[in-house]
Amino acid sequence: MNHTTTPTLLARHQGEVLSKSSASSALNWLVQDMKSLPRWPVTTLLATCISVAIGTSSYLLWTHLTSSPIAGCGSGDGWIDCEGVARSRWSVWFGVPVSLLALAIYVAMAASLVVASLDRFSRPRREIAWIGMTAAVFAAGMSAIWFIVVQLLVLQHICLYCMLAHTCGLVATITLLVAGPLRAKSAMTIASLSFVGLMILVSGQLLTPPPAAFEIELFDTPSVDGNDALEFLPPNSRNENLEDNLFDAPVTSAKIYKPPQGYAHLLALPVLVAIGVVEAESSQADDLPERFASIQGGAIKLKVADWPHIGPNDAKYVVVEMFDYCCPPCRETFQAVRSAQVELGDDLAIVLLPVPLNSDCNPTIKVTGAHYKESCVLSKLAVATWRVDPKAFESLHLWMLADDHAPTYAETIAKARTLVDPKRLDIELASGVSDQYISRHVALYKRVGEGAIPKLMFPRTSVVGKFTSVDGLVDLIRREGTER
Structure with a gap:
């Protein structure tokens, strides 16, 4: 009995060690490929975008959960039609409001930015925070492109609040591409991982049946x-x-x-x-x-x-x-x-x-x-x-x-x-x-x-x-x- 289980346990242990070693190696590679950490103009712009996006996503989530009308954004046959966008099949992911997913991403950005920008945290922690921040920003930017395409080409209506949040995501993405701490190779690696997350989002929306128009x-x-x-x-x-x-x-x-x-x-x-x-x-x-x-x-x-x-x-x-x-x-x-x-x-x-x-x-x-x-x-x-x-x-x-x-x-x-x-x-x-x-x-x-x-x-x-x-x-x- 012991002779058969011991090799299995050893194999599992070795697999966990290798997995941790691979993750650690990847993280070390990203840290070593870093440039100098961004200064206050970059962090201020990022903080502004994140704050606006959190406020906007919170409001959209509240209107979704309470079935409240979206203020000042039209509801009809024109291009500006928040109600039509907010009640479409693209507003949910397996029944979860996408505004909740967006809020989670922007809150994660905010937490990462706090750690990344304050000197009170050690340099290694700040570097890891910038990596997490970059991954979240790229995910938000790619999602923004997806939802903008859906509104313009599929729904042919736009939600001003949604577009404001998407704009914040795109501005944050461009900011990190231009003035972020990661070099091109490591940035592309993180972007690839964010693209996988985008595909999960898109697949979930395509598989989610359209929501009922009534309760x-x-x-x-x-x-x-x-x-x-x-x-x-x-x-x-x-x-x-x-x-x-x-x-x-x-x-x-x-x-x-x-x-x-x-x-x-x-x-x-x-x-x-x-x-x-x-x-x-x-x-x-x-x-x-x-x-x-x-x-x-x-x-x-x-x-x-x-x-x-x-x-x-x-x-x-x-x-x-x-x-x-x-x-x-x-x-x-x-x-x-x-x-x-x-x-x-x-x-x-x-x-x-x-x-x-x-x-x-x-x-x-x-x-x-x-x-x-x-x-x-x-x-x-x-x-x-x-x-x-x-x-x-x-x-x-x-x-x-x-x-x-x-x-x-x-x-x-x-x-x-x-x-x-x-x-x-x-x-x-x-x-x-x-x-x-x-x-x-x-x-x-x-x-x-x-x-x-x-x-x-x-x-x-x-x-x-x-x-x-x-x-x-x-x-x-x-x-x-x-x-x-």
């Missing part, structure tokens, strides 16, 4: 107890006998004020000043069926008749949709929602809550992308049209989402004026009620966790993100869309 949230029980649920009480609302979890609409009674004929042009403005709010016509009549839409496991309820919607007030199935008229994923989801509406007919009601991704009317948005510049005014116009004429609202809503691109406000209000009385629409817009509705939509958006839109919400399920399967949506509506 499903499940709510088995109400997220809060009935006694702890917040009351969302709008201005001048009816607050008697309300359920604690009823999300109430910011309107009161049922008739719109109509001045005597012949004096409308004189009395319209004084009446607005006197009463403050123009009241809706028949869309909130008291005799409508009280069909409620429950979301978040029953923690929140909305009376269908009190909110912008299409479909019967007493429909068998109800879905609550949060969206933005300028949001490309919302427009793609609309095609599936519209097809489901056609298939289910009067059995389906869709409560439509525009949530503009624009900081002018949505405080959760810190920086507004150019694509969402008119989100607020488009949403308010749609709500105002619903207040004047619910049937006209359905026509306008379908028209606004029919094309690949959102219509401008000028185009939309011109269309709305062909569907409803222009004077009544102007009075409704001037009343400010549609602004109150948008504020309530945003409040509910914050209540359900903010994040990505569109959101298709049912009693026990929420689908967050682009959802384009018609059959899947119809099945989901039939299974989840009844009141619970």
Whole structure:
């Protein structure tokens, strides 16, 4: 027994010694091939690039993990489209966000640079740190080239934050090539090793299936107890006998004020000043069926008749949709929602809550992308049209989402004026009620966790993100869309 195991153990020991000896020899060769260590101008430039890249990668990782919109970087069909890049298959590696990999590399660079640039560390340690720093920088530079090519040639969209991080990686790579401590031969050796790492990254991305464009949230029980649920009480609302979890609409009674004929042009403005709010016509009549839409496991309820919607007030199935008229994923989801509406007919009601991704009317948005510049005014116009004429609202809503691109406000209000009385629409817009509705939509958006839109919400399920399967949506509506 001992005679057979002893040679094996000796062989293993000799292999480990040879392996350590080879690694030590390679490291000694790299150290001996070094020039003088870089001085402060080089380390300062490297530190700047690394700091910017760490900040950028951290932000992109945070938006990925929280499904938050990327601020000020567009989200649409133009070249600048951070959302499209960040949600593509090239944003992950075997399910791991590439922003996390980038952050790890830049943090390793930062640690190596600290050791390499401070005199308090011994010369051998500083030399080894510069070797590690060079390997990490070359890996970042090669990865930057790969991701720039993907954005320009494959996606044909660019993410400004990504490009900033890639630029930092390229600048750091060029800096070490020109003023780094390694000579050409040893630098090429390290570059070869970094290229192997790049091939592992690329292969992993090619083998990783495209990520799902949506997430499903499940709510088995109400997220809060009935006694702890917040009351969302709008201005001048009816607050008697309300359920604690009823999300109430910011309107009161049922008739719109109509001045005597012949004096409308004189009395319209004084009446607005006197009463403050123009009241809706028949869309909130008291005799409508009280069909409620429950979301978040029953923690929140909305009376269908009190909110912008299409479909019967007493429909068998109800879905609550949060969206933005300028949001490309919302427009793609609309095609599936519209097809489901056609298939289910009067059995389906869709409560439509525009949530503009624009900081002018949505405080959760810190920086507004150019694509969402008119989100607020488009949403308010749609709500105002619903207040004047619910049937006209359905026509306008379908028209606004029919094309690949959102219509401008000028185009939309011109269309709305062909569907409803222009004077009544102007009075409704001037009343400010549609602004109150948008504020309530945003409040509910914050209540359900903010994040990505569109959101298709049912009693026990929420689908967050682009959802384009018609059959899947119809099945989901039939299974989840009844009141619970």
